[in-house]
Amino acid sequence: xxxxxxxxxxxxxxxxxxxxxxxxxxxxxxxxxxxxxxxxxxxxxxxxxxxxxxxxxxxxxxxxxxxxxxxxxxxxxxxxxxxxxxxxxxxxxxxxxxxxxxxxxxxxxxxxxxxxxxxxxxxxxxxxxxxxxx
Ligand code: ATP
Numbered sequence: 001x002x003x004x005x006x007x008x009x010x011x012x013x014x015x016x017x018x019x020x021x022x023x024x025x026x027x028x029x030x031x032x033x034x035x036x037x038x039x040x041x042x043x044x045x046x047x048x049x050x051x052x053x054x055x056x057x058x059x060x061x062x063x064x065x066x067x068x069x070x071x072x073x074x075x076x077x078x079x080x081x082x083x084x085x086x087x088x089x090x091x092x093x094x095x096x097x098x099x100x101x102x103x104x105x106x107x108x109x110x111x112x113x114x115x116x117x118x119x120x121x122x123x124x125x126x127x128x129x130x131x132x133x134x
Contacts (some may be wrong), residue, residue: 002037006053008063008079015084016063018053025052026070026078041073046081048123050131064131066124083124090132099125103107 003083007025008016022098024035028044035042068081085113102122 002074002075003056004037004075004077005079006079007085008065008081009097010081010084016086018055018061020056021053021077023052023054025054026065027051028070028078035072035077036072039072043069043071044070046070046079048120050134051079051084060134062131062134064090064124064127066127067120085128085131086092087131087134088126092129092132095125095128095132099129102133 003020003022004018004024006016006018006021007014011134022036026033026035027047027049029047029066030044033042033044045066047067049064049132050064055061062092063084063086065079065084066082070080070106071078098121106115106122122128
């Protein structure tokens with residue numbers, strides 16, 4: 001079976017890598033995509049959300065990623081995002097607090113609120129909480 005090499009890069013360096021994955025499932029702005037070794041070359045923008053890496057033995061790893069890009073080419077998947085956390089590294093309490101702050105900001109709609117920023121914070125917190133439950 002052909003396998004995939006996966007690398008997730010953030011401004012702080014490589015956050016994750018896997019050499020022999022069978023599939024990566026990610027949320028692009030055009031919908032959810034499952035990338036396998038024979039996938040056509042692709043560049044797509046990523047939405048904030050969970051990302052799943054599947055291995056030939058059926059094992060799965062989940063990460064929460066923020067906005068960014070994915071490039072796939074010849075069995076290599078390169079993901080460039082602002083932030084990425086593996087499920088085991090997610091601070092659930094921190095994500096809950098971030099979710100609450102974002103919800104309060106969006107509910108109050110005070111003058112000068114950066115709605116896009118608050119929505120992004122909300123999406124990141126939701127993705128972290130979802131991944132932490134995996
Ligand atoms: P907060 O408001 O709690 O700081 P944030 O969404 O503003 O959250 P980011 O700017 O997305 O935080 O991330 C800053 C750094 O903190 C990144 O390295 C990210 O991986 C890490 N990080 C953010 N939230 C969490 C979390 N709940 N658990 C683990 N790491 C986190």
